[in-house]
Amino acid sequence: MSPSEPDPGLRTLKKQRTRQTIADTAIALFLDRGFDQVSVAEIAAAAEVSKPTLFRYFGSKEELVLHRFADHLGEAGRVVRDRAAGLTPLDALERHHLDRLAARDPNTGLTDDPEVLAFLRLIYETPSLSAHLRDYVDADTRALAEALDPGGSVAARLVAAQYAAVRQVLAHATWTRLAEGLDIGDVARQAAAELAEAFALLRGGAAAHGF
Missing domain, CATH: 1.10.10.60 (Homeodomain-like)
Known part of the structure; x- marks a missing residue:
């Protein structure tokens, strides 16, 4: 040079x-x-x-806003691929989500930062942003399905789609409570309880396929 x-x-x-x-x-x-x-x-x-x-x-x-999610693309798939020996994919995903709750990761909806809460409101309440966010969710779902089964079985795709839906529903419910002014400690406990309930439901259908 x-x-x-x-x-x-x-x-x-x-x-x-x-x-x-x-x-x-x-x-x-x-x-x-x-x-x-x-x-x-x-x-x-x-x-x-x-x-x-x-x-x-x-x-x-839309990408001006949603680029903040780019770093998380493929995260669920990486968690499954890199899980410790003896952990099922769903065990690994549940532990990861609990860790993210403990870290107050905004992607879980659990944050008391007013600017982050406003940012999430912007996404949830703007139709075009919510629609484009689904593109990120779809890409993440495909990556998780591949990590569950590189052969592309329907069962893996269904479990991945169910997990993605659970994650979105839980994050929105958690954000809604905080946006309403509820105590973050109470919301965190409820989020953890709902996470356990959600994974119990997921395991009921996934266990037969080894996930």
Whole structure:
């Protein structure tokens, strides 16, 4: 690399900062005014980039919000593949979810951070965001089904779909209680109890297939 050429590491860092600035700017505007009331042009202007630049980093307006879930894509499948010896897939998934509850992971709905609660409200109460979130859930479900059975059995796909539905229902129920102002300790205990109930129901159908 000649002295006049920019350091590739610095270029990467600048791109990451630009991407983060665009996303943070967009989410701040959405939380303040509502998703449908903010245009892409307004986001680009506020972030001091052009619209073409914005779309180089994010393929759609919805992705400006939902990219925060990208790091969790395939997580359930990884939990199943990397589980300790002697654990069934459902045992591993239940333990992982309990760990995430204990860590107050926003993806479980269990958080007392007002900004995160508002962010989740934005997703749950904006139809286009909820619809696009299903794309992430579908991708995660397919990855879990493959981890359960690389052969692609119907049983594995059904169990994966049921787990994905359980996770979404539990997270929404937990967020709803916190959004209503209930004590987070009480909500956490209820979330753990409902998780146990949900996995008991899942095991009833999955055990016959070794999951």
